[in-house]
Amino acid sequence: MKKLMVLSSVVCAMLCLCACGSSSKKLVMATNAAFPPYESVEGNEIIGIDPEIAKLIADDLGRELVIEDMAFDSVIAAVQTGKADIAMAGLTVTEDRKKNINFTDPYTEAAQVIVVKEGSEVTTPDDLEGKTIGVQIGTTGDIYAEDIKDATIERYSKFFEAINALSQDKIDAVIVDREPGKVFVSENEGLKMIDEEFTVEEYAIGVAKENTELLDQINASLKKLQESGKIDEIIGKYIKAE
Ligand code: GLN
Numbered sequence: 001m002k003k004l005m006v007l008s009s010v011v012c013a014m015l016c017l018c019a020c021g022s023s024s025k026k027l028v029m030a031t032n033a034a035f036p037p038y039e040s041v042e043g044n045e046i047i048g049i050d051p052e053i054a055k056l057i058a059d060d061l062g063r064e065l066v067i068e069d070m071a072f073d074s075v076i077a078a079v080q081t082g083k084a085d086i087a088m089a090g091l092t093v094t095e096d097r098k099k100n101i102n103f104t105d106p107y108t109e110a111a112q113v114i115v116v117k118e119g120s121e122v123t124t125p126d127d128l129e130g131k132t133i134g135v136q137i138g139t140t141g142d143i144y145a146e147d148i149k150d151a152t153i154e155r156y157s158k159f160f161e162a163i164n165a166l167s168q169d170k171i172d173a174v175i176v177d178r179e180p181g182k183v184f185v186s187e188n189e190g191l192k193m194i195d196e197e198f199t200v201e202e203y204a205i206g207v208a209k210e211n212t213e214l215l216d217q218i219n220a221s222l223k224k225l226q227e228s229g230k231i232d233e234i235i236g237k238y239i240k241a242e
Helices: 002-024 047-062 073-082 140-145 159-169 180-185 214-226 230-238
Strands: 026-031 040-043 046-047 064-069 101-104 106-116 132-136 152-156 173-177 191-193 199-203 207-209
Touching: 026 047, 026 073, 040 140, 046 047, 046 106, 047 173, 047 214, 047 230, 073 101, 073 152, 073 191, 073 207, 106 140, 106 159, 106 180, 132 140, 132 159, 140 152, 140 199, 152 159, 159 173, 159 180, 173 180, 207 214, 214 230
Parallel strands: 026 064, 132 152, 132 173
Antiparallel strands: 040 046, 101 207, 106 173, 106 191, 106 199
């Protein structure tokens, strides 16, 4: 009987090792692929700055990159619950988010900007007072909009829905990240971006609090990729200097 128990615990341990081994081969990235040039869908593929950087990190860690596309406001929960190993979604580092996940070192700088219709009376961030502002739910733009005096916030599940509402005069402005904002303005006639940036931010990769080993590995990887110029190369491929 004793022998049997020992044997079964060995089998259990082996099964666990195999299971853990195979899942640790994958590096699951939670993202929202509606945020060009950081991530977007092209054909059957998710392309952009984040998947390209993530691929290099996965290669460096000897793991296979698997991308899970989901709503932006689910990416942090996906990491917290272990559904994904990393959240990489043009994800801005904020003190509030740090309560729920750890962030790697930042891999790029970013900003929130204001997109309006050409000819709009909104020409500076202060002009947003009392206006109807479109945001993507759960983004830093959403958080900042809450501080604007007398503003009405319209929350959309995707940025392009906010942009469509703006084109149709349903809202007065959209607060969005700078580079996606540029893409949306270039793809939609009659829109423009206000020169003055709303806030300056940094993007980093989110990792579960308890997964400090992965956090350290990714930071080491990011450092190498930064030093070799690979990150700049990828960013330069998608964002042309003005
Ligand atoms: N940078 C913004 C944030 O982290 C928006 C990111 C996104 O919509 N993918 O909240």
